[in-house]
Amino acid sequence: MSIKITGVGSYIPNRIEKNSDFQKHEFLYEDGTAFSQSNSVIIEKFKAITGIHERRYIHQELNNSDIAYLAANKAIEDAKIDPETLDYIIVAHNYGDVLHNDVQSDTVPSIATRVKHKLRIKNPKCVAYDILFGCPGWVEAMIQAKAFIKSGMAKKCLVVGSETLSRVVDKHDRDSMIYSDGAGATVVEASEDEGGILAHESATYSFEEANFIFFGKSNNLNAKEERRYIKMHGRKIYEFALSHVPEAMKVCLDKSGKSITDVKKILIHQANEKMDEAIIKRFYKLFDMTAPKGIMPMSINKLGNSSVATVPTLLDLIVKGKMEGQEINKGDVIILASVGAGMNINAIVYQF
Template sequence: MSTKRFSKIVGSGSYIPTVQVKNEHFLNHSFFDPNGQKIETPNAEIIEKFKDITGISERKYAPDDQRNSDLAYLAAKDALESSKIDKESLDYIIVAHNFGDVKPNSTLTNQLPCLAAKVKNLLQIKNPKTIAYDVLFGCPGWIQCMIQANYYIKSGDAQRVMVIGSETLSRVCDPHDRDSMIYSDGAGATILEACETEEASGILAHATRTDTINEAYFLRADISDKADFEGNKNNLFIKMHGRKIYEYAISYVPGVVKEAIDKAGLDIKDIKKILIHQANEKMDEAIAKRLYRLYQERNIPAKIMPMIIQEMGNNSVATVPILYDQIAKDKLEDHKLKKGDYIVFASVGAGMNINSFVYKV
């Protein structure tokens, strides 16, 4: 048999911010609906319902002295140190995010230079052939960057690619919007490397879709729900149509995941873990149920879908690489990966975009 070129994850890292924000933090907030009407439901009741739906009991925020690029750098540094890989050997650094660097108390974004260039600078990489650029693709950004990196490697253009997902959503959320309780900060990084082998390994197949006719503005930037909020003068906040996103995700994510599994020549029974973007626990559970039903399977294996949303919240592009790093480093109880396991990565988010890839450990 002749050898083929595959992309293998040879290193991972993450940075979880130090500021712990529990649900009780929101007890004294004033919440308004999208029409600008004050919500009279007691906050304790709002928070309890929020936790029941999303599973979130706390989230992590970056301290004021850290930028998004700092988080990305710390995750990248962790990946390099834990893998013992020479930073000068990287052919690409690709950073997924949505808002660039955002200072505390302002939603003004700074994307010049791009975050990847800032990370390369912070890592003090001298190699001019380490190409650094960013990708904006909503929450599925890190997975899309992994798909791009795989193309570079399989084409022979690259030997090693670092892919980072980093975000500080806490700085772009409206304090008067109940959805603000979902968002958090964090960063995750992986290093993909070319592997020549006869047996299929690494990234095996992927699938992606984008829907914009009716779905483009399910997630958008807009002013606060509180019409006279002082912050409306200079800021736009992340806004979402939660119900529409939920319906879109459970309708289409299962099909995209199945497409990737089918392209890999596998069956759902072959999959050991599903690492999915985490914004809503009940939504992810519904996606899993519908995915298994596409294969006429009613029973979902226990622990197939590791969840960290309970303590992390939704940190967008960072959720999946952080999840992978925690499992790879045995930091997540009852979840392990072993050589030969097939795992699925999947995400859904602004655009609206959905993507997935199948990976053999």
């Protein structure tokens, strides 16, 4: 028996925020002082490092649970299954539903329960729950779905990664330009076919690294409202990722029994273009190889960093033939990998 993806879906918001839209922002350092450089210079340097030209935000009438549902419904339709036959709905996110212009995160009931409600599933044996694992949440939820199916506790699982980071960014923090909104989903089932999830690897580094990504106050020290926003120590995260992610991917590949030459694509969390390129370069260096051209599809340039949604959205775009020059064919071996708050890392080797 194998555990295979039978359906994929995503929701990409149609509201585009271009780099030029940040020209009028007042960017400040953590101590509240202003940058000496103009916004044009700040934005150009940001683009050179991250690769981001534009990102997507949801419209004010939508919430995280709404776009999670929209992606989930597409995956169910793609899998051609009756949603009543789902055994588990696992939704990875980090901040719940944050209403437009609100200051609170709403996670009761869970986002997964809300998705199940929106799907109009009556079956009480379909268990819905959330997973908080930073940006690697969707990959980790896939690993959990595999465990449920392999143990006999489930036959079909719906796995969703959905986030609306536009609702938790500090407009005075230049890092706010990284974040975006989006949702991706997969249906995972037991199968008699070969392939599927061949191996996985996960780790949490929290002794010194726990607070590399955190919730903090606005860089505008004169802000009137007591609100907190997503914050990060970018340099520390960059160094952490380069030190640990390539090794985790190698361990996972070794466990799968596949060779590095079998790998056709690596779908890595779209966090930062330069960082992702460095990770892949180091990964292949572990095999005394140079990364093949086109091995790492990138969507961050137009979609930004939507946290848990980046990997499943990327998968959906490629499988549906919506990414120029990229394709995945039957029998292809791919690696799914992510790194994020916690600090958590994980990887999956999957064969189509």
